[in-house]
Amino acid sequence: MASLDRVKVLVLGDSGVGKSSLVHLLCQNQVLGNPSWTVGCSVDVRVHDYKEGTPEEKTYYIELWDVGGSVGSASSVKSTRAVFYHSVNGIILVHDLTNKKSSQNLYRWTLEALNKDSSPTGVIVTNGDYDREQFAENPVPLLMIGTKFDQIPENKRNEVLTRTAFLSEDFNAEEINLDCTNPRYLAAGSSNAVKLSRFFDKVIEKRYFTKESNQITGFTDRKRFNFKSLHYD
DSSP states (O other), rough: OOOOOOEEEEOOOOOTTSSSHHHHHHHHHOSSSSSOOOOHHHHHHEEEEETTTTTTTTTEEEEEEEEOTTTTOOOHHHHHHHHTTOOEEEEEEEETTTTTHHHHHHHHHHHHHHHHSOOOEEEOOSSSOOOOOHHHOOSSSSEEEOOGGGGOGGHHHHHHHHHHHHHHHHHEEEEEEEETEEEEEGGGTHHHHHHHHHHHHHHEEEEEEEEOOOOOOOOOOOOOOOOOOOGGG
16 A cells, blocks of 8 residues: 555444444445454554545545453453554444443443553542543544444334433544444445544544644543443433
8 A cells, every 4th residue: 555644543342333344344335244253453444535625635544443352351451452552543432222231331441542541540430420521621533333223123213312412422422323234324425424534534633733642641630430321320
C-alpha cells in the first residue's frame, strides 16, 4: 500500500457482539462469511477520504484494532490487553442490541481503555451516581455501534432504541445501529455512512490538526461510577 498518514481506532465490546463482522464490513465492504473468535487483537485497514468533496480532502488509512476477550477477564489478561491501548486516536464501542448486558459492559470497556495509564484506584466504582462528566471531558472521539438490529423483536424496538440513545448520550458519542450481514446499512449517502465519515474525520482532525494529540493518556482525576445506570435498572 502507498505511504499515507494513518490513525488508530480501537474496536471494543464483548465477545460475540459482532466486532469482527463489523470490521470486515467497514474495511472490505463485504459480509464476513464465517466469523470466528478473535484471540488477542486483529487489525484491518480502511481507506478514508478526510473532508471528502472539499479543497481540504486528503486520503488516510484508518487502522481498526479489534480487541478480543471479556471485560470480566482476570487482571493478568487485562494487563496483557493494555498493550493494544497505546497511541489510540479513537474508539468504536460495539454492543449487541438484543443483549442488554453487552450495552452495560461498554462502560467497563471504555474505562479499561481510557485508564490504561492510571493506578488501580484511579476510578472508584460505587452504588451511587456515576460521573458522566468523565466521558464529556474525554478528548478521544467515541462512536457507538449497535449490531443485530434486524433481530430486535418489533414490539421491543422502541424500548431498546430509547435505552441505547441514553447510553450514547452518556458517552457523548453518535450512535449507529445496523445488521452486519447487510451492507445497505452503510450504503453511501445513508445517515449511518454520514455518521461514520464524520467520526473518522473527527479522529483525523484531532490527531493531525490540533495542537495537542487526542491519544489516550488516562484520566487524572478520581471519578465515581455506578455501572447500574438509571437507564438499565
